[in-house]
Amino acid sequence: MFERYGFFVARNAKLLLIISALAFAAAAVVGLGAFGKLQNGGFEDPTAESARAQRLIDDNFGGATNLVLLLHAKDGTVDDPATAAAATALATGLAAEANVSGVVSYWQTKAPAMRSTDGRDAIITAHVAGDDTQIVANTEKILDEYGADQPAFTVRAAGLAAVNVDVRSEVGTSLALAEGIAVPLTLLLLIIAFRSAVAALLPLAIGGLAIIGTFAELYVLGSITDVSIFAINLTTAMGLGLAIDYALLLVSRFREQLAANPDDVTGAVVRTVATAGRTIVFSAAAVAAALAALLVFPMFFLRSFAYAGVGVVVISAVAALVVVPALLTVLGPRVNKGKLPWARADRGPSSPWWGRLASAVMRRPVLAGLPVLIALFVAASPLLGVRFGTPDEGVLPPGADSRVVAETLRTNFAGNGTSAIDVVTTGPVAEAAWADYATSLSRLDGVTAVQTAAGTFADGSAGPAAPNAGGLTSASAQRLRVLTDLEPKSDAAQELVRDVRALPGPAGASHLVGGVDAQLVDSKAGIGGRLPWALGLIVATTFVLLFLFTGSIVQPLRALVLGGLSMSATLGVMTWIFQDGHLADLLGFTPRPMDTSMTVLLFCIAFGLSMDYELFLTSRIKELHEQGAPTATAVSEGLARTGRIVTTAAGLLAVSFFAFGTSSVSFLQLFGLGTGLAILLDATLIRGVLVPAAMALLGRTAWWAPAPLRRVYRRVAISES
CATH class of the missing domain: 1.20.1640 (Multidrug efflux transporter AcrB transmembrane fold)
Structure with a gap:
């Protein structure tokens, strides 16, 4: 079969190159629009309890806090009249923004938890609306407008929205640096590896086709489903990498066949396709099968790498089996043109x-x-002691604003509630049942207080409602904020989420548990529960492919x-x-x-x-x-x-x-x-x-x-x- 295909390529080499060039041009026109279709985020299971709780909070309470502005008084304390007036004006302006809701400031509520223990810092919290991509764009605009220092105080941002802005900025800078290092070094190594300038261009041809073709695929998929922006980086890395693999294999075998019979270019191409071509088909199938296993996971971040990975593997293999044999037919012995002066002419195929x-x-x-x-x-x-987590400000360098603010909130604020566990209930709830449920929650280990619209509960006792408790009730749902002094995302915090979920809810209502710690619990469960299926798929497909190969x-x-x-x-x-x-x-x-x-x-x-x-x-x-x-x-x-x-x-x-x-x-x-x-x-x-x-x-x-x-x-x- 592969021999027959090899003869076909050799007889129609120029036609196939023309068709490939036209396909490249068409894919380039479509693929350039891929960047506008791809999204940020995608790390959460949309069907998980925490995700459903988040949607209820968005629909009924204006969204959970995802932006925190830390204001640091340059002189005196945050209660000084000039500082308080300027901070109040900032909060008022922020609340008037179209994509912002749930703005609460220390100067509005005088809540002790929103003021640092030394009085030099205080916070304004808000919810920035939109999907993951829109939240990043909206947050950037908000920080441009409200994130600048003022005469009375400095402003720094934290919260998930600010972290995502910082991560995207750092990732963009990092990828530019990585590509600036890798691309020229790879080009130099290509020439050394192929021992001639002409042969070194072959993987670039395959890689270009694979990358642009996959961009076109991502444009189409991004138009109908969620696809992560990070899929672009896998496309470029694997497109060039597989192009190098396949081109090295084909060129090496072609040179070997041509050395045995220098006058029979067609025969060399046919034998190259019959042997190395078969290997490439099975290799591409094995790599694609491993990447396709990512489709079993519910997070579109992981599924996106299956879309991009399978696409770039298939297109790389097709390009290698069409373009390279056609070019080798046209070039013949000229594939060795531009040979490096120190390359040994007698270097054989074996090492x-x-x-x-x-x-x-x-x-x-x-x-x-x-x-x-x-x-x-x-x-x-x-691996015996491995622990797993999800991205947060800790992935950023120590000097990043959102990380500095998060650390300040943990160390300088007593009872900070920006990482509270959210409990959302739906349906009618009697006042007595509501109070009993909040009282039970407040007795759990690690809970410092439970905020409700009716009051604040601590250690089984009821107290007055928090100053901002009005935002915890709506016509069809109630929200509780379970405050804790546990380290966010720690094992103890995750155990508390499980304890809250295990506690029976108020009679007559269903309840969902959310928040950053609940998201971590659900993310680990979403991946861990499907990991055996993914591994089983990889093992089964690899076994079958290698059996068919050997x-x-x-x-x-x-x-x-x-x-x-x-x-x-x-x-x-x-x-x-x-x-x-x-x-x-x-x-x-x-x-x-x-x-x-x-x-x-x-x-x-x-x-x-x-x-x-x-x-x-x-x-x-x-x-x-x-x-x-x-x-x-x-x-x-x-x-x-x-x-x-x-x-x-x-x-x-x-x-x-x-x-x-x-x-x-x-x-x-x-x-x-x-x-x-x-x-x-x-x-x-x-x-x-x-x-x-x-x-x-x-x-x-x-x-x-x-x-x-x-x-x-x-x-x-x-x-x-």
Whole structure:
């Protein structure tokens, strides 16, 4: 099948290049509109209890507080007449803004919780309306208008809305810096890797088609569903990375075939497509399957990476199988034009060093493999104490305004309620039942007070209502604010959310629990509950694809086990760094729990890419084995012929991801360093040591499959001819 396709490409090379150019132009016209369709946020499960509580609060109470302005008196205290007058005017102007509701200020309520213990600071709280993207845009306008310092006080902003503004600003700066480092370095390394300027342009052609084509796909999807703006960054990184992988594989095989028969360009193209082309098809399917597993999660942040990832993988593979063979047909031996002056003319397709390494490992598989296994298990050990969280101001650098204000609220304000647990009830509730419920809530461990429209409850006793309690009741719902002195998002705070949910609500009403701690509980449950399905999907699809590729059931199992070891070691190292705080001073972040969504994303992307390199190596081993070579010879020669390709491709791709390590946002550092490390681990220790060791120990059983499955393989497998 692939040979027939190779002949088709060789006969119609110029026509296919013209069609590809037209497709690129059409995709560019559509794809440029993608940026206006993509959204911020998407970290929450829209069906979770906290999300439903948030919608009730938005509909009935003007929205929960998501913006806090901290006013610091330059002289005296916040109660000085000049400071109070200017602050009141600021709050009045803010309340008049079209997209702002629920404005409450210390100078309006004189609530002690809204004033710092030293009297130098006080806060104004508000709700900025809109979806995640609109909230960011609206908050930027508000801060431009009301965030400037005044003669009597300075102004700093916090709250989820301000944090998202700061995160977007930091991410934009970080990505620009990362791309400024990665792109020129990658271009330089491409020329070195391909050993000629002409060949180095091939992955750029594939990458350009893949990136622009995926932008067009995201424009279409963004028009009909929610898609995260962060999908753009995965598109560019993986588009160029896969282009490098596939181009290296095709060009290397083409050069090898052309060296054997320099006058037969068509034959070289056909054989290249028949062998490397088949590998690319299965590789793309394996990577796409790993990324498609993200579709099972309810957060559109994660689903967006499935949209972008599957799209860029498929388009990269199609571009590689259409454009590169067509260009190789047109170029022929000219693919080596612009050769570097120091490139060795006699450099063959094999890398003797990798072959010798494989042979040495296979002679002593246990002795060679055991130290690597021990090192991977040690690297994975921090996972035993892993904790998970969601993004907040802690992902920002220490000097970011929203983070500084959040820390001030925690340390200088007594009983600050900006991170209170919200309880919303619907339906008619008798006053006695309402009071009994609030009294029960106030007795829970960790609760300092429960604010209701009828009064404030503490330690089982009722007191007068808070000055701003009028906003806690509506015609169809009631809202309680459960104040706590627990650290936001701590284990104790999450346990309190569970205790509040376990407490029976007032008779005659349903109730929902929300707030930042409830959102964390629901986010972990939303991902944790679906994680087994995602892992099961990855395992099942990978097993089936590798079986169809090799005809063995042992090879898929071996690949899954080694891939799992590599990923466990990577995640363990990331836990050691980002949760336990090692290298925090060097990288400039604050230790915190592992970001739940980013950890899942890292796993799916890195595991998919590891299968990419798995197939590169296994394809050569299988090809040599089917030609009659013993397993040991097939492995050593297969690694000799692919070791340089795999490590070069991995190194080039890792550069793109390691560049994220320069970010000032810790979850981007986690993603970039983790993915880069996983790629390098897989291309070196796994492919160079553990694969040969496993193949030596398995011997002939490495290619075993039950007779019924062998018949299935012969019937449905995609072969090279």
